[in-house]
Amino acid sequence: MGAVRRLVLDTLKPHTPNIIEFAKQISELPGVDSVNISIYEIDRKVENAKITIEGPDIKYSSVESLIRELGGTIHSIDEAVAGKSIIDDASTLQD
Amino acid sequence: MGAVRRLVLDTLKPHTPNIIEFAKQISELPGVDSVNISIYEIDRKVENAKITIEGPDIKYSSVESLIRELGGTIHSIDEAVAGKSIIDDASTLQD
Amino acid sequence: MGAVRRLVLDTLKPHTPNIIEFAKQISELPGVDSVNISIYEIDRKVENAKITIEGPDIKYSSVESLIRELGGTIHSIDEAVAGKSIIDDASTLQD
Amino acid sequence: MGAVRRLVLDTLKPHTPNIIEFAKQISELPGVDSVNISIYEIDRKVENAKITIEGPDIKYSSVESLIRELGGTIHSIDEAVAGKSIIDDASTLQD
């Protein structure tokens, strides 16, 4: 209970190491099962990457440290899911 | 019967504590299984967060107290589901 | 046979009692399993709520009485499903 | 073989009896399992309703008689499905 099951992070990173290296290393953190990294903008020096992390007990502090070590910065935490299972946000008539 | 199974709340919160902390704490409330928090607007001082809560018997008063304790305010309750199971709103020709 | 399985109602209600209270009370009516209430417009004094009700044998008259007791009014019945099971309207080339 | 499994009818009806009554009565016809009635336009005196009927052996003539008895008129038959099972129209590159 209270376990973090999914995080979606908006990040900025240099081209090297590439997103394959980022995904591999994040997926090796304790409490993490799988990582999807998608590029949504590429500049000359940096790229914007959306990182989706799923696992039984994600520790944000270790994710944050690792991304910083690899040269990236977290712009914002766009989504967080905690509890017994992963649920999406329910689409409402207000969306 | 009469149990609240899903709530969707439109909230305003300061940046700290972050949505991970919010999601973890709400998911620990009795009657709550899972929590999804998604940011849809970020300001210099505050952020707008859509909170989706699912569980067998959600108590709104304890959700409300906890969000207030954490520094957030509930703008509106956008969706409420009660009864034997969670159902979405049926899409109609009037939507 | 002939049982009403789903109703979608367009309603107007005061802010109090809130939609959680509405959903809980409607879900307790005999013949009702689950209730989804979604707000699609909020005014200073009232709010427009779309109410989706599912169950094995929904009695419209008791739904109507309860909503009136709670201070709401039914604008229109947008969808009704009756029979052995719930079916959606089939999407056609005329839609 | 040759059994009608689904009909979609575009109808015009007075406000009374309401679509709940229509759905209940149509769902009681022999060969009918379930009925979905959705309103897509409301006028001062009449409303346009899309009626979707599913069942193992729908008899159009009895559906037509019943709708007429209840004060409604069938504008057009928008879709008909016959045979061993219900299939949707296949979406093609010409649609």
Place this chain on the structure above:
Amino acid sequence: MGAVRRLVLDTLKPHTPNIIEFAKQISELPGVDSVNISIYEIDRKVENAKITIEGPDIKYSSVESLIRELGGTIHSIDEAVAGKSIIDDASTLQD
């Protein structure tokens, strides 16, 4: 092998016999399981109907004869599926 499993036909037909009669009769042809007929345009004298036919071994010549006998004409064959099972066209980046 080589069996025709699905056909989508664009047809023009008089209002009588209606699409229910068309669907029933086509569904009784050997090698046909199910038929969906959807109207996409109605004129004063004729209507355009999209006919989707599925079955283990559809014979186009008998479908064509039957439609002609019933007063309809086939404008075009919009889709044909043959082989071991029904597959849709794969959506590509060129669509």
Place this chain on the structure above:
Amino acid sequence: MGAVRRLVLDTLKPHTPNIIEFAKQISELPGVDSVNISIYEIDRKVENAKITIEGPDIKYSSVESLIRELGGTIHSIDEAVAGKSIIDDASTLQD
């Protein structure tokens, strides 16, 4: 391993033989299970057809020969899938 599992071809063909004949004959090639042919443009003399072929071990050379024998030409190969199973292209933030 290395088996071709799906091909999507953009082709030009005369009206005769029709796409039913094309689909039947291609579906009879060794290594082919099912064929979907959809028309997306019709001219006075020719028609553009999108051909989707699925099977355990599709031989492009025999598909190409057969289409040429039947009077068609392959404009382009829009999609090719090889390996243990059929996968779609993953939708990314760059699409």
Place this chain on the structure above:
Amino acid sequence: MGAVRRLVLDTLKPHTPNIIEFAKQISELPGVDSVNISIYEIDRKVENAKITIEGPDIKYSSVESLIRELGGTIHSIDEAVAGKSIIDDASTLQD
């Protein structure tokens, strides 16, 4: 753990060898199960291909070498998935 499960590559390639040959050869690399190649732009001399690769343990360096040997160039790595299973990027309110 740390295994690369999916890669999406944006590539430029000459017309020959065609994407069928590319897909077959990439699908034979160790750690690769299936490959989808979709063309999204065709020029006189070259074509842009989106390559989706899935497998239990994809080695990017061997994918890169093979594509180069076949005359192609990788423009960018658009998506990388690593860990226990393939996950898509979660759609958020920020997308």
